[in-house]
Amino acid sequence: MTRSNFISHPLSRRQVLKGSAALGLGSAMGLSPAWANPWGRTNVYSKGVEEGPEVSLAIRRESIPIDGQEASAFSINGTSPGPLIRLKEGQDAVLRVTNLLDESTSIHWHGLILPPEMDGVPGVSFAGIEPGETFTYRFPVRQNGTYWYHSHSGMQEQLGHVGPLIIDAAEREPFRYDREHVLLLTDWTFEDPMSVFRNLKTMEGYYNFQERTIADFFADVRQNGLTPTVEMRSMWAKMRMSSRDIADVTGSTYTYLLNGHSPEENWNALYKPGERVRLRVINGSAMSYFDVRIPGLKLTVVAADGQPVQPVPVDEFRIGVAETYDVLVSPEDDQAYTIFAESMDRSGYARATLAPREGMQAETPDRRQIADRGMEAMSVHMDGMDHSGMSNMQGMDHSGMSNMDGMDHSNMEGMDHSAMSGMSGMGHPTGMTGEQRNTLANGMLASGEAQPGSRYGQVGIGIDPNERRVLVYRDLKAFTPWPDRREPGRELELHLTGNMERYMWSFDGKKFSEVTGPIHFEKDERLRLILINDTMMEHPIHLHGMWMELENGQGELIPRKHTLNIKPGERVSALITADAEGSWAFHCHLLYHMDAGMFRVVQVS
Template sequence: MASSPTVQTLSRRQLLKVASALGLSTAALGLRPTWASSAGLSNLYPQGVEQGNEISLTVRRESLPIAGKMGKPITLNGTSPGPLIRLREGQDAVLKVTNLLDEETSVHWHGLILPPEMDGVPGVSFAGIAPGETFTARFPVIQNGTYWYHSHSGLQEQLGHAGPLIIDAAEPEAFTYDREHVLLLTDWTFEDPQDVFRHLKVAEGYYNYQERTLADFFADVAENGFADTVKQRSMWEQMRMSSRDIADVTGSTYTYLLNGHTSKDNWTALFKPGEKVRLRVINGSAMSYFDVRIPGLKMTVVSADGQPVQPVPVDEFRIAVAETFDVLVEPEAGRAYTIFAESMDRSGYASGTLAPRLGMVAPIPERRKIADRGMEAMAAHGDMDHSNMQGM
């Protein structure tokens, strides 16, 4: 029988003590979780990885440097993104979440099979975690794979309230590897997320700086002829849609991050010659889809959303919000590779390096142009008759 959630309230004195202690811990740990350090050696279980039968997370808001500027994300145990939580299939997990924010918060254990009252969705499975309270989630771990956790309260996820969650298998998996790295993709904005939401309600294309121009019109006429170009433009206009409406929020406000780092940071995942490397790729962004590739290196997908799949070799894969993919790679000795995650609308990217030693870099691939959505894409949703859309 599943245990009931435990909620305990901190007194003001206890709250201040916890905040003070956390401040010291944050200074000692640094600004980012150790699993996201430049070495990226998450398989070595360094400090910053939370594991064991009982794990504690403390949620609060604080100022941290992001992309060379000071931001104010929501942190978990003093870091943003949050620490890597590592569980093992078959254990009984105890996860204590203390809220030091001045508003309600929550933690949803994305993709985990657990009692509904432990799922962490306010208003659905529990009441949320009020300021000064600690919520204890208790559940048996009955699966394995690559997952993540994040807030389900307001727009807190956009403020960095997220982190990776790995469950090690109780039995040997169907594939082998020598080393692993966690790659958490996120999108950060220095705008208030409420302002982003308001802008989208006022104008759906507010952040789209890649709309078609007069120059595009003449280029289309030269390629397709005047009549066909006008016909295509007219059909999109009748639908009140744009062929370049690919993403609602774009790189015009977003900074895309890999493990909390920009491309300039050159976050590096190390390998030794002859090793087979497992990359656990997690899309922990709020709004962004990414196309992930490692130029010059074939990837083999072995897991999707924590579930094993028939191995599939790929050069590139698209990862949607909240999805996870595990891929195996076998890099050559002495060479660096670029891990390149390009936003689906081509407005920006996150990147890092896979290399045998720190300090190595590989070229950033040439940026690709935004792809126009054709009428073929609309037809994928069934035959569409636009004859009655005139004047809508």
Template sequence: MRSIQTDRRALLRGFAGGAGLFAAQGLMPAWAQSGSAGLRTDLHTLDGPDVRLTVGHSPFTVGGRTGHGITVNGTLPAPLIRLREGQTARLSVTNTLDEDTSIHWHGVLLPFHMDGVPGVSFPGIRPGETFQYEFPVIQSGTFWYHSHSNLQEAMGHYGPLIIDPAGADPVAYDREHVIVLSDWSFLHPHEILDRLKKSPGYFNQSRTTLSGLVSGEDGMSLEERRMWGGMRMDPRDIADVNGTTYTYLVNGHGPTENWTGLFRPGERVRLRVINASAMSIFNVRIPGLAMTVVNADGENVRPVETDEFQISVAETYDVIIRPTDDRAYTLVAESVDRSGMARATLAPRPGMTAEVPPLREVPTLTMRDMGMSMGGMGGMAGMDHSAMGHGMDHAAMGHGEPAAAPMDHGSMDHDMRNPDNAPAGMAVGVGVDMVSPDPANRLGERPMGLEDAPHRVLVYTDLASLAPNKDQRSPSRALEIHLTGNMERFMWGFDGRKFSEIVEPIRFERDERVRVTLVNDTMMAHPIHLHGHFFELVTGGPAGHQPLKHTVNVAPGSKVTFDLTADAPGDWAFHCHMLMHMHAGMFNVVTVRPLDGAAS
């Protein structure tokens, strides 16, 4: 029998040709058996604990065109970083740009001064300088990293980060593929933002036409069309930036480039799906294959089988697939407004393809997406009311409030666009063009556009934490935060204030338990991300097993409630992960005190 050393050249020849991918698998862990084929064979991988990264300028080509990217180690996406729970990670980042840069380790629990947000947790990395991030690795799962400086994230400054568990992985799989979804535009992101500020509907080519309003092809009633017209809002304004300028990518490859992940029929294949987009929400499916969700935002969940899931900006989902046939499958990541898709192939051999489904019909916003639930109490559906009252101030939580009065359509325009009855603490000015009259909890509802899909669709209430929640105390207080905006001016904020104004940070006592409700008073989705923490979505699911998330998509006109244990001292960013929304003001700082060794 030949030794492993003798076989090295043969293995390398096999890797180069693709046929030898399977021959070497007995020598490799399951996670290393990616066996991907395409323009580049796979994501370049850097193993921890010591990693060196260089941020710089690079050309990027997709669809036959070449543009200017900001990349890490010259690749888009950035290299896959592989760490292991229990290590001390040391990541040296050198900046070769002519402007400051940074790296935020998205979803990673670490000391706040290593979190990588300029002006909040550190000063940034200046041109020509090197900064070393160093922190203990205390978790495992699927994460990613990206710039928090000057819209660089939209130009390619993002990459996947996988942390392997110190012990046995509770998820069994034979092969793994990391799937980084993203959006790319040849327009500079500052130009995109400038166009949105001048005309928020600039990229929307699916807007409702006059003939469509007259004919009723949108399915709305005459009264609904009258109301939309009176509010000067477009029911097809689903995404601020879309396929009119974006090319949607899988691991840096456009739809025509057919990134391919290999499998052997009968294998359990783990897909680690990361939405690293600047502005794009995707609906993900693999026609002909069921997916079993096993991990969300890096945290293991009880396995749940589905046929499609929506992944908002900055979320991650791990799914297990088990293709048994010797055939190719298409992985489809369709943009939420149906203006384009990212597409890849999963196949037994390189060069295979499967049918690519056409884009589905453009969804249409409804009165419900403006927080106008007609049922009054309909917004409480799906909540575990019994769990909300233990040891809490019922008045603060909104218990005992009267049912909503019948809606007066004639006064709707005034109530929504000139909100005289705004909640206490909200700054009502030009930055607020509506307040949702009756925002509903929609965690158990299918996402917009998938309501009538003829197959299973994942919803947040399907998720339950695999391990018991560590802190099962009842919250001691409640906090309500409104997500606000003026769509015509492309202004966004929390409680009516942009971060550029004088805004008080959101304060928590260290280790206090707080029930936070996010109320979306706008007609756009907002994926809200809290740095340095995980929170438990209040879904009414199994007691003590609420799903843990670091990012949650708050649908238009809806509200989301989560329980937070503020156990990470320091200053942390809290923001919408739609990059343009964040830069237009939907950002604040969460401060947790006291710090280690401090009295207050």
């Protein structure tokens, strides 16, 4: 076969054969969306997949069962989460969204490059869709891969107003597979999201049952000695945080769902032994990061945020809110495998089963211990500490610190820690073993270089990198350089700031309601955005309308993403080509952080 044959047949011959073989299953599928179909993608028509280019979506509020209980969810064409929207690269999409609610709504097409008035953010892109109205989104589809869509109105996203969005590639993708499944992760609450928000604002640690107690204090003193313990405590007190605030909304209210199903419902993703299965994993949660693994199977990561990356075989990966990863698995044996998505704070998990037949299940792994931010704080705080005190730390869990071997602490002086009064010394550079960084004549780092203060080689809190091979940002590497090869003309620094006790979240200390104007990008400029996380929580930062090329040290092969996870104390940079004229949303994708004020408008003009 020649290359041109492949362009006209993006699915391999094997895939087509598998598809037609599954035709007989059509009648059994009923009304369930095809992405929820246990046999995955086939050529079968199913009411639950909305194939482009023309799609109509009706938004309702209705009572549907979730985890066996009646729930009042937002539905899209009768399902919650919504149906899979399937477009093709090169199409002109026409997406009609009808509001059958008694409140305003919207849909944002997360990760898509499109005209600003089609981006779906009320107050920024358009006015929103009022009750009874239909809004028609029209845009050319200029990319391919795994994305998702969700409401950008109020807190509708928390109650199921989300769905997967897949764009099939016009040309052959850099991998082949026999079957695919979408795995959409969400966090469901039976509470009213407004009352969740109120609880967070008025009572610190409302959903956090893992606060340190006086007994913990004495245990700490026994292990660490009195002085380090008191120092750590006062550090947390200054930040108005508890060291166990891994997530601010937890499994105490959340039921973690996979394709809308609870762990007990055990949704089955079917395969035939010997097949290579593409899993399109989407974190459509409001607030929850997940650590995803399938015990017994290697996961080969082939795309991040819809964009192909050079394949990375791993055992586990962490997926921040709003990120997507495509992974390939090759189950050879006729057995069930547990798809295990553990929430980062270990308060619960989503679970499904990859199985050759329906109704199977495998062992569910034990959840790991709750991590303690104290360890992470110490790992980024070491230059300020008396290292002799470390000898008292035997018996403590050093897992969060194992990446620190061979660090050159002398490099840490001279960093800007001014914003971190309680925690001078936060953030240590990636690969601090004295490696040289390329700098430009103007003193800025060359494109693609990792910033001092980045930790792209670390997964983050609660993961022991020596236990299994876990994906880190530094692994992500594009196949070819992105089109704009210019060095950045300037750097724009933004601090991620917050006060946990008062539940205030912001950029540069100013809530969205307090800022006077948008962040300005010069049309067509090439700039470097530097994000410095002054808080002790992870934040998934999302820029609408333009890609962010994550400077993870991979030089001209840096990956591009729509959402960047910034770890506590970390300094992360991305290159942006400001080619999308108009106003765009830029925000933390933790829903309650965005609503609390961690939101800005970027204006390109």
